[in-house]
Amino acid sequence: MRVLGIETSCDETACAVVTDAADPSRRILSHSLFSQMREHAPYGGVVPEIASRAHIEHLDGLVAEALAEAGLELADLDAIAATAGPGLIGGVMVGLMTAKALAYASGKPLIAVNHLEGHALSVRISDDVPFPYLLLLVSGGHCQFLIVEGVGRYQRLGTTIDDAAGEAFDKTAKLLGLGYPGGPAIERIAKQGDAARFSLPLPLKGKPGCDFSFSGLKTAVRLALESCGPSPSERDKADLAASFQQTVMAVILDRARNAIALFDAAHGAAGKHFVVAGGVAANATLRAGLVDLAADHGMRFTAPPMKLCTDNGAMIAWAGLERFRLGMIDDLEAPARARWPLDTLAAPKPYAGVKA
Structure with missing residues (x-):
């Protein structure tokens, strides 16, 4: 066919x-x-x-x-x-x-x-992942957890109530003058930054459910940048990028723990696949955190090849x-x-x- x-x-x-x-x-x-x-x-x-x-x-x-x-x-x-x-x-x-x-x-x-x-x-193009599996779809326009029970059969566990993670990456990169697309640019300069320098809010972290919110985080990044004066240095930008990236990862990992608990209650998580797809899935820092989280819960982490993560x-x-x-x-x-x-x-x- x-x-x-x-x-x-x-x-x-x-x-x-x-x-x-x-x-x-x-x-x-x-x-x-x-x-x-x-x-x-x-x-x-x-x-x-x-x-x-x-x-x-x-x-x-x-x-x-x-x-x-x-x-x-x-x-x-x-x-x-x-x-x-x-x-x-x-x-x-x-x-x-x-x-x-x-x-x-x-x-x-x-x-x-x-x-x-x-x-x-x-993910089924390259890995033949069997149903059901837990999916984190995270991209510029979408951010949600779904139980993929079969073709045409999906149960949404949580979604963004305002902005998606990828959009937050793009807008933060624009604030920092890093260009478009923002995700790769943020990840690149964050490697030289101090993630502990700026204290940013963790939207919905610790709350029940699996929903996301990133609009307040973007505002916090803008205010932090303004605190650096009219001409932020490259060090300021790298530190803020690192802080932002770490904050997004902490929020996603927190929401993922809740999603895994719901999936486990419905299907039993042990041995099942935790799949991550969408453009933000190409972020190596986020991917590494999700690999460890899946392993901690006895799940098999799977993601499409990088070329199949973006549209x-x-x-x-x-x-x-x-x-x-x-x-x-x-x-x-x-x-x-x-x-x-x-x-x-x-x-x-x-x-x-x-x-x-």
Whole structure:
């Protein structure tokens, strides 16, 4: 089985072809990606209109490139998958409408994929992780704990009530003048910083549940930076970056302990997988802390390869393949959605937006 996947939910234009080969190392037949980092860097974050225009300009070429790299024609595919939400609605519409056109022209089934499900199932491309598993999805737009019980079956344990961790990294990097994207820049200079110098708040740490809040932490970083005077030194910035990174890790580890307890009560944690996905999962400091936490609770830590942590076409193609195998096919009326929670029964969080 071979599926083309299209991802355009934010600032990455990506296409990939995957197959359900028995050997995980041979499942990604091709992957084409245009990163819009340079387009958005002058603004310190993603500009939706610029993102949509870039998707329009590059998507057709990336589809052709992905098919050529895989050695396939459109007729050779079994299905076409595309992100249908959540995300920046303009970008989502570009990818989904392109997929609909390809599906209509070729007579192939369309699979409208939830972007979050792409992240949730991405670990199964490389590791064949069995259900159920505990997932921490942590990225620029999303921060939540989910029990992944199967394809299309998710139980949300906690989510952000305001900003996601990745957004906090980007905004902190902007305050420090480190450029975009913020996560790698923060991690890089934090290695030279003193994490004990600044005392930052630990939002919701020690509270029941698994929800997150990072908006107050961003404010605290701004105030700490202002306390360094009108011209903060490179040492000031490195120390503040280290303090910020350590604080985010402490909050996530605290929330993760609660999530593990809930997962253990439902399924028994021992021997099960604790999966981390999303762009922030590439942070080595955070990953090391989560590896130790999982081991302390008898769980097996698993994360997708670094190239599958950030937004990519392979995860959308794979989620489409998993859904297609179960007969989960969509018609050409499938809508584009700015908001689309994986757990539709979970109560919405105030101010959570697409992060819910």
